Amino acid sequence: MKNNFFSFFAFLLAALFLAVALAGCNGEGNGGETDTVSPESLADTETQQSDPMSGYLPLTENGKPLYAVVYQASGFAPGVTSTDIYEAALSIATKLNGLLPNADFRAVSSSRIPEGMRVIAVGKVEGISDSYFEGLRFRDWRLDETNGNISVAGYVHSAFYIASERVKDSIKLIDGELYLKKDILGTSFQDSYSIKDMTVNGKSVFDYEISYTGNNLDLAEALRDQIRATGGVLLPVVENGTAEKQIVIECSPETTGYRVACEGDKLIISYGDTLDRELLEMNLERTLNNVTSGGSLEWKDVEKEYSLLGGRRLITFNVLNVWNGTTPGARDDAAVKMIKAYMPDFICLQEFDIGYRNATNGLISQLSADYAEVVVSGVEQNYVWNPIFYDKDKYTVEESGFVYLPDHTTSNESQNYQATPDKTSRFRSLVWAVLKDKTTGEIFVIGNLHFSVTDGATVQGGEAAVVINTIKGVAARYEGCTTLVAGDYNSNRQSSTMGVGTMLSQGFYDTYDRAYHRNDYATAHTTGKAPSTGYLKNAIDHVLSLQQLDVQAYLVLVDEEILSASDHSPTVIQFN
Numbered sequence: 159m160k161n162n163f164f165s166f167f168a169f170l171l172a173a174l175f176l177a178v179a180l181a182g183c184n185g186e187g188n189g190g191e192t193d194t195v196s197p198e199s200l201a202d203t204e205t206q207q208s209d210p211m212s213g214y215l216p217l218t219e220n221g222k223p224l225y226a227v228v229y230q231a232s233g234f235a236p237g238v239t240s241t242d243i244y245e246a247a248l249s250i251a252t253k254l255n256g257l258l259p260n261a262d263f264r265a266v267s268s269s270r271i272p273e274g275m276r277v278i279a280v281g282k283v284e285g286i287s288d289s290y291f292e293g294l295r296f297r298d299w300r301l302d303e304t305n306g307n308i309s310v311a312g313y314v315h316s317a318f319y320i321a322s323e324r325v326k327d328s329i330k331l332i333d334g335e336l337y338l339k340k341d342i343l344g345t346s347f348q349d350s351y352s353i354k355d356m357t358v359n360g361k362s363v364f365d366y367e368i369s370y371t372g373n374n375l376d377l378a379e380a381l382r383d384q385i386r387a388t389g390g391v392l393l394p395v396v397e398n399g400t401a402e403k404q405i406v407i408e409c410s411p412e413t414t415g416y417r418v419a420c421e422g423d424k425l426i427i428s429y430g431d432t433l434d435r436e437l438l439e440m441n442l443e444r445t446l447n448n449v450t451s452g453g454s455l456e457w458k459d460v461e462k463e464y465s466l467l468g469g470r471r472l473i474t475f476n477v478l479n480v481w482n483g484t485t486p487g488a489r490d491d492a493a494v495k496m497i498k499a500y501m502p503d504f505i506c507l508q509e510f511d512i513g514y515r516n517a518t519n520g521l522i523s524q525l526s527a528d529y530a531e532v533v534v535s536g537v538e539q540n541y542v543w544n545p546i547f548y549d550k551d552k553y554t555v556e557e558s559g560f561v562y563l564p565d566h567t568t569s570n571e572s573q574n575y576q577a578t579p580d581k582t583s584r585f586r587s588l589v590w591a592v593l594k595d596k597t598t599g600e601i602f603v604i605g606n607l608h609f610s611v612t613d614g615a616t617v618q619g620g621e622a623a624v625v626i627n628t629i630k631g632v633a634a635r636y637e638g639c640t641t642l643v644a645g646d647y648n649s650n651r652q653s654s655t656m657g658v659g660t661m662l663s664q665g666f667y668d669t670y671d672r673a674y675h676r677n678d679y680a681t682a683h684t685t686g687k688a689p690s691t692g693y694l695k696n697a698i699d700h701v702l703s704l705q706q707l708d709v710q711a712y713l714v715l716v717d718e719e720i721l722s723a724s725d726h727s728p729t730v731i732q733f734n
Contacts, residue, residue, distance in 0.1 A: 214330065214338065214339060215339075215340050217254065217336040222261065223262065224275065225278050227251045227278045228265075228277045228279050228283050229266070230268060236392075243280055243281045244267075246280050246318040247278075247322070249326065251263040251264060268284065276307055279309045281310070281318065287307075291313075300346035301344070313392055321347075351388060353388045353453065353455055356455045360458065363385070364391040366401075366425075367393060368395045369398065370396075402423055403424070406424055406427065410429070413429060413434070414434075419462070433711075433713075436675075440675040469734050470504075470602075470733055470734070472731050472733075473505050474606070475726065476726035478725055478726065479577075479585075489724065493521055494525060500730050503548065503552065504602070510543055511584070512577050513577050532548065532555055534589065535558075541584045542589060543583075543587065543608070545606070546591050551596075555592070559589070559590050561624060569610045570586065570610040570617060586621070587608065590603065591604050600639075601639040602639065602641075603629065603639050604643075605641075608646045609645075612648070618647075619660050622658075622664075625661065640705060644702075645700070646698065646726065647700050648698050650695060650696060650697060651697070652694070667703050669712055670697075672706060672708070672709040674709065674710055677693075679727065680693060681698055681726050682696075682698050683721070683725055683727060689714065701731050707734075708733060713730045714728075
């Protein structure tokens with residue numbers, strides 16, 4: 159498949175060069191109208207006619223090679239191996255030997271250049287082709303010659319493949335000797351990149367190195383790959399770099415969010431906790447992706463700090479019921495660790511059944527120092543399987559409610575749930591609360607639901623209608639409130655008649671659509687494995703709002719520890 163792709167790419171390029179050659183025909187074509195020529199070009203033509211070999215570079219003498227085909231031995235770009243470059247070099251040597259079998263051309267590494275021989279350098283060969291990589295972007299290639307040595311320059315396998323094919327196509331056997339047509343030398347191909355000019359305080363970022371400290375190699379490499387994809391230049395990544403021009407990535411305890419700042423010739427990128435790090439990575443990706451084709455990006459006199467202070471966070475998480483073969487305590491520890499790392503204002507859990515409530519040193523007791531559960535008057539807490547927790551130092555509960563969906567519509571419940579006395583599960587419900595900020599007086603209406611598992615729209619459409627009427631009725635009593643409904647909707651965005659689709663058609667907004675920073679993961683997955691990509695098509699857990707909120711981040715968490723705790727990934731939103 160790869161060779162077919164590269165052959166097709168090579169064919170397109172060959173067609174392009176042929177079109178250019180025909181458009182500017184200089185007498186080597188197949189006839190047609192005669193162009194007017196200058197005296198200088200006429201003199202060149204006469205010289206070429208008097209010496210037909212002036213357009214060729216000899217590769218052999220008396221049937222013996224004048225060149226060794228030398229391939230780069232180390233320092234490869236990511237995704238490129240010595241085998242890739244060796245194959246390109248070998249293909250040139252094979253073509254030469256195919257035309258002149260006794261010539262015995264060799265493909266050798268840069269550490270084994272035969273003494274006294276010139277070089278066809280495939281890749282970055284020290285002392286021969288170093289300079290030909292200057293200004294060369296990632297998918298570009300270049301062919302050149304100096305001091306008798308020929309350079310095949312490129313960074314990726316496809317570039318070497320195409321350039322080596324150009325060399326092979328230009329090799330000719332004339333009177334028992336091998337020659338290379340000189341017209342390919344000095345040629346290059348430049349791909350189209352989004353960013354043509356990227357600067358830090360007016361200086362090209364393509365002259366920079368990316369320096370990282372601590373455990374930030376992956377973040378540095380992500381930035382390098384993003385710059386490579388949009389700007390075409392592969393920046394070096396070094397630990398604790400000392401170059402004058404650097405993009406420095408570091409973790410800073412003093413940073414409450416993440417910070418981008420210029421300090422002289424350095425661009426400093428720092429972040430605080432793990433949430434900030436993910437937001438930072440998304441910001442860099444978004445910044446580079448939003449540059450229009452052929453545009454420029456400039457970091458100049460930058461001093462931007464994106465703080466997590468002042469915003470509010472909500473986490474929603476299907477912990478996966480005990481009936482699904484789990485030990486409550488084992489999941490509680492992982493869930494609590496995740497929750498405390500993100501310091502949410504509101505926590506919405508689903509499938510938090512009796513087993514979780516009765517777990518020794520379980521989630522409730524581990525969170526009790528900071529969070530309280532919403533209690534609904536007249537409702538047995540053992541049967542509230544979709545509880546809401548809130549930061550008890552910041553909020554008070556104004557009122558709350560519980561709606562058991564099977565009492566109002568044809569919801570699906572199990573009648574064989576071993577953890578309950580009546581063998582009936584309590585998945586299908588809506589819990590809601592009106593929470594007031596103790597300091598500002600702001601009102602938040604929070605709903606937490608779990609819709610039925612169904613292949614049709616009838617059941618979920620009925621459940622959604624109950625939720626819509628309930629939540630809109632509560633919100634109407636609190637003018638100017640912020641209203642959020644989180645939970646396991648058991649439906650994605652593809653169907654307008656399922657649960658989430660019905661609510662979106664009746665005045666609710668998906669906070670995912672409003673988020674400045676977001677990743678693109680689904681939520682449900684095989685326990686222990688990251689979920690698939692494609693939120694819109696695959697996610698079944700959502701956070702909807704009645705207002706068009708200012709949402710800074712929408713993150714589906716995929717860190718390894720939490721993936722092993724449930725087959726649903728937690729969702730974190732941050733909003734102002």
